[in-house]
Amino acid sequence: MRLRCWLVFAVCVVWSFTITAAIEPISTSIAVGMAAAITGFLASYQNVLYYFQECCRPEWISYNKTGLKHDLDTKLFGQHVAAQVILKAVTGFMSRENPKKPLVLSLHGWTGTGKNYVSQLIAENIYQKGMSSSFIHLFTATAHFPHEKHIDLYKTQLQEWIRGNVSNCARSMFIFDEMDKMHPGLIDSIKPYLDFYDNLNGVSYRQAIFIFLSNAGGENIVEVALDFWKAGRQREEIKLKDLEMALALSVFNNKNSGFWHTSLIDKNLVDFFVPFLPLEYKHVIQCGLAEMGTKGLVPKQEVVELMAQDLNYFPKEERVFSMQGCKIISSRLDFYIN
Structure with a gap:
């Protein structure tokens, strides 16, 4: 799509200079030269356009x-x-x-x-x-x-x-x-x-x-x-x-x-x-520390632990596995950080 737009632009340039040349003949060679340069660039370097707009090519889809x-x-x-x-x-x-x-x-x-x-x-x-x-x-x-x-x-x-x-x-x-x-x-x-x-x-x-x-x-x-x-x-x-x-x-x-x-x-x-296994307390801590880093904050163990302790775990007495996992950590952290 982007390439077609550039080609249309090139045609318009040729057309524009051709009209100008009818009034001012000396411009004909300039018009032809510029149009040829633009068309040549697009034909030779059209792949450059793929770097500016996502398309189904290796530049945009490549497994790492x-x-x-x-x-x-x-x-x-x-x-x-x-x-x-x-x-x-x-x-x-x-x-x-x-x-x-x-x-x-x-x-x-x-x-x-x-x-x-x-x-x-x-x-x-x-x-x-x-x-x-x-x-x-x-x-x-x-x-x-x-x-x-x-x-x-x-x-x-x-x-x-x-x-x-x-x-x-x-x-x-x-x-x-x-x-x-x-x-x-x-x-x-x-x-x-x-x-x-x-x-x-x-x-x-x-x-x-x-x-x-x-x-x-x-x-x-x-x-x-x-x-x-x-x-x-x-x-x-x-x-x-x-x-x-x-x-x-x-x-x-x-x-x-x-x-x-x-x-x-x-x-x-x-x-x-x-x-996917249920997450334990230690995993909630890891999620919390990582989320603080994502928010651009210095990870603080004491803040994350305070948040993690207030979450729900099961079995009720042993509190082994988190009932919410890491899903609500981002929003919960804001409360404890502030």
Whole structure:
């Protein structure tokens, strides 16, 4: 679009000088020379324009594995299982020029454990503009698809939106929040775009990324974490295999999970179900210190501890896991800082 505007400008310059030349012939050579110079510049250096306006090119979309690993290690707290799975999944997918299917990640856990934040970290290490990129599309079930009676309309709109944006850029990312509140029929409507097809009606979806966020499975994941704590075992001993059964029971068999009776499960179209553990007191402290730094303040342990102590934890007596996680820390900190 920007290039076309410059070309139109060049034509206008030629036209303008040509009219001038009709009155003042001596200007003809100047007009032709200037027009040729502008046109030549645009033809030879059109790639320069791509640095000023986001487009679907490597200058704007390029995976940074080192950056993602660093961010997961230093900015995501208490999620050693999720961090490992996500790094391997994204790296493996982005390293293939022609993957067999889109990457589909389903992130599960209680609110405030880092699911939305991880989506942001992935975006920041693929797209130059991060979550502000025009190639990232966020849908929230309760905001975008609130009325069950309009499900057929939502299906059509969602399919057209995905088709149109992938046609515009194969490396598009789609994030669906509140998947546990999403109508199963609506989930099934996007199934063709997640499958092993070379293309659908001339459009290939193989390079796209789909991320589903859900609270479904959170209670079962908490039970596993509690069992490890009661047994005196370290949190870091928890492995993906310890959580897979908990996710299977809650996500696949729970009619309130959003995935219940959808063909995404039957067809094995979700590449990874990623569990997010409940956060402990020490993780809330880490989140608080990091948030103070984000606000441009000098991190103060005593301020963050005062805030963390006033939050709710469970079990009630032992106060092991935070009920809100890190979700409300930004707003709570303002109160204690002031």
